[in-house]
Amino acid sequence: MIAVTGASGLLGGNLIRELLKQGQSVRALIHQDQRAIAGLDVERLSADLHDPTSLEGAFAGVDIVYHLASLISINMNSWEDVYRVNVLGTRNVVDACLQSGVKRLVHVSSTHSRQPEPFDQALDEDRPLITDPTLPPYDRSKALGEIEIQKGIERGLDAIIIIPSGILGPYDFRPSLLGESLQLMQRGGIPVLVTGGYNWVDARDVATGAICAANIAKTGSRYILSGHWHSIYEVATLAAKISGTRAPGIVIPLRLAELAAPMMENLATIRGSQPVFTRAMLSALKSNQHMSHARATHDLGYQPRPFLDTLTDTLNWFKAQST
Numbered sequence: 001m002i003a004v005t006g007a008s009g010l011l012g013g014n015l016i017r018e019l020l021k022q023g024q025s026v027r028a029l030i031h032q033d034q035r036a037i038a039g040l041d042v043e044r045l046s047a048d049l050h051d052p053t054s055l056e057g058a059f060a061g062v063d064i065v066y067h068l069a070s071l072i073s074i075n076m077n078s079w080e081d082v083y084r085v086n087v088l089g090t091r092n093v094v095d096a097c098l099q100s101g102v103k104r105l106v107h108v109s110s111t112h113s114r115q116p117e118p119f120d121q122a123l124d125e126d127r128p129l130i131t132d133p134t135l136p137p138y139d140r141s142k143a144l145g146e147i148e149i150q151k152g153i154e155r156g157l158d159a160i161i162i163i164p165s166g167i168l169g170p171y172d173f174r175p176s177l178l179g180e181s182l183q184l185m186q187r188g189g190i191p192v193l194v195t196g197g198y199n200w201v202d203a204r205d206v207a208t209g210a211i212c213a214a215n216i217a218k219t220g221s222r223y224i225l226s227g228h229w230h231s232i233y234e235v236a237t238l239a240a241k242i243s244g245t246r247a248p249g250i251v252i253p254l255r256l257a258e259l260a261a262p263m264m265e266n267l268a269t270i271r272g273s274q275p276v277f278t279r280a281m282l283s284a285l286k287s288n289q290h291m292s293h294a295r296a297t298h299d300l301g302y303q304p305r306p307f308l309d310t311l312t313d314t315l316n317w318f319k320a321q322s323t
Helices: 010-021 052-059 079-100 137-154 177-186 203-216 232-243 254-271 279-284 294-300 307-321
Strands: 002-005 026-030 043-046 064-067 104-108 159-164 166-168 192-194 197-202 222-225 228-231 250-252
Touching: 002 010, 010 026, 010 203, 052 079, 064 079, 064 203, 079 104, 079 137, 104 137, 104 203, 137 159, 159 203, 166 177, 166 203, 166 307, 177 232, 177 307, 192 232, 197 203, 197 232, 197 307, 203 222, 203 294, 222 294, 228 232, 232 307
Parallel strands: 002 026, 002 064, 026 043, 064 104, 104 159, 159 222, 166 197, 192 250
Antiparallel strands: 197 228
């Protein structure tokens, strides 16, 4: 039996589909939203990351736990929320795995957890975790989440860490923050772009890479599952071509957007809306362009598909959902 936290998210929906394709029995830990796993032959169980007893019950009789549940935030004032979910929640998952006798924990972290500098060298699994308290709360919480996993390993837990870059893909029902941005691009709802970009990876590739690692990796292994770096302008241009819409014609320098971000965040708070840019979002766009998946390629045979395939499949899936 395999248990998946965060089963209703983008990665959860794709991971569970791949596990079922491989003939595995899956227990999906959910809250209220079940759209990502609707119609799938899985056991559904409600569990709370902040309720250790419920987690122990959910992990009873389970061989492998995939811990995907996480709170993603692009706001600089979200520390208490992300710490509660991404650090304390992970600590509870580790404790429950040890108490329930789970054979292996696969923890999904993020490339945001690692120091991006030096930018002229590829970011790999050995890059130190971030510690700077001025960095975005989400990034810091993912770094501390990995430390909780390491503490669990020291207590005898068999655990490995998967470190994906920015995930896109089909079955993004909520949608994710990146998926929501793509939908806005698809509808021509983003009038202004900024310079900078990110490393994008397909949720289906992360799912297969995580499963392979779960089956063969040694305890304590860490694998970056990255894809391809593209600028925001390139993504918007490709999305417009796929969708038959017009790409935004205005691109402003990242530095200018950074100067305007605090004011835009304050205005959005007053209006009760989401700012176009946030300081945390812009920080991500300055990340290291070279995120190496060489270790995963060597050990797991990991090969991310072309970005155009991911973008096309994702946009077509969103389009199908809206008709």
